Amino acid sequence: IDCDEEKELCTKYKVNAYPAVRLLKRGNEGEVISTRYRGKRTRRAIVSFAKKAYxxxxxxxxxxxxxxxxxxxxxxxxxxxxxxxxxxxxxxxxxxxxxxxxxxxxxxxxxxxxxxxxxxxxxxxxxxxxxxxxxxxxxxxxxxxxxxxxxxxDDIISEFSERYIETYMSKSKLTAYIFVTNEEDGIALRRTLTSLAKTFQNVITFGLVDAVEYAPMAKSYGLIEDVFPALVVHAPMNDNVFLYKQGKAITAETTDIMLRTILQAKATNGQVFGTEEQDHSSH
Missing domain, CATH: 3.40.30.10 (Glutaredoxin)
Structure with missing residues (x-):
C-alpha cells in the first residue's frame, strides 16, 4: 500500500513509519482486527508471524x-x-x-x-x-x-548484532562467526553446526552474521567479498583470527577439526582450514 496515495487507510491502521507490516483478520463478530508486526524484516520471520496468527x-x-x-x-x-x-x-x-x-x-x-x-x-x-x-x-x-x-x-547459534558485541568479544571464549547472505544458507548452516555449537558452548560463542549488513566486518577478518557463506574464528583474548577456506562447503567434520585444533593451541594466527593439507595435518 502506498501511504502517500492511501493516507486515510494508513492513518486508520496507525502507520507512521515505513516500511510497516499489519496483519488484518476478522474477529468473531466480523470486525477487522489489526496486529502490528514488530519482528525482523525477513521473509522467514514475517511468514512465521503470519502462521501464528492463522x-x-x-x-x-x-x-x-x-x-x-x-x-x-x-x-x-x-x-x-x-x-x-x-x-x-x-x-x-x-x-x-x-x-x-x-x-x-x-x-x-x-x-x-x-x-x-x-x-x-x-x-x-x-x-x-x-x-x-x-x-x-x-x-x-x-x-x-x-x-x-x-x-x-534462545538459539545456540544466535544472530549477530552490534548491540550484543560484548557477548562476542568476551576474552574467556572463542567466537565463531558464520557469514551468510541469505536465509536459506543460514538455516542450512544452523542445522549443520548446531550439534558442534552445543558441544563447544562453554568455550566458543557462535554467531550468524548478515554478510551484507556487516560487510566491513567480513572484510576486516580478511574475507573475500561475495564468496559466502564463510566461517571465521576469532580469539578476543589475543586477537588471533582463523579462517575456513572460502568457496569450500562448510561441513561439521572439517569445522570440528578446525575448532579442536584452535582450542588445543595447535593453530597459528591467520591459518586457513578446509584445504586437504590442513585437514590432514590437523588430525
Missing part, C-alpha cells in the same frame, strides 16, 4: 498431523499428555494462550504416539528448525513451562 493458540494433534506440524514453524512446542491429565493440559493451554505470538503449540493425547516418539508422559518437546530439540519431562506446571519456553527461545 493457527489457533493450541492444536489437538492426531498421528497423521504430527510429522507436518513439527515443521510448520521455526519452533514448535508439542505436549504429550494422557487424556485424563486434565490439570496438566489446562496449564499447557493457559501458557500457550499467553505465548501464542511467540510459538506454535500443539498437544497429543494418544499414548501410542508418545511411545513411538520414545517419550514419557507427560512431557513437552520443542522442535526447532536447526535440530536443537529439547524435552521437558513431567511433572510440571505453569512456572516450569514458562522457564522451558524462555530456554528454547
Amino acid at each position: 493457527l489457533p493458540p493450541v492444536t489437538h494433534l492426531q498421528l497423521a498431523d504430527l510429522k507436518n506440524f513439527k515443521e510448520v514453524d521455526n519452533i514448535v512446542i508439542i505436549a504429550y499428555v494422557q487424556s485424563d491429565q486434565e490439570s496438566v493440559l489446562l496449564d499447557f493451554k493457559a501458557t500457550a494462550s499467553l505465548h501464542h505470538q511467540d510459538f506454535v503449540f500443539g498437544y497429543v493425547t494418544e499414548m501410542p504416539i508418545a511411545d513411538a516418539e520414545g517419550l514419557k508422559v507427560p512431557s513437552i518437546v520443542s522442535y526447532k528448525a536447526d535440530g536443537d530439540n529439547r524435552i521437558l519431562n513431567g511433572p510440571f506446571g505453569v512456572p516450569e513451562i514458562e522457564t522451558f519456553l524462555r530456554v528454547v527461545k
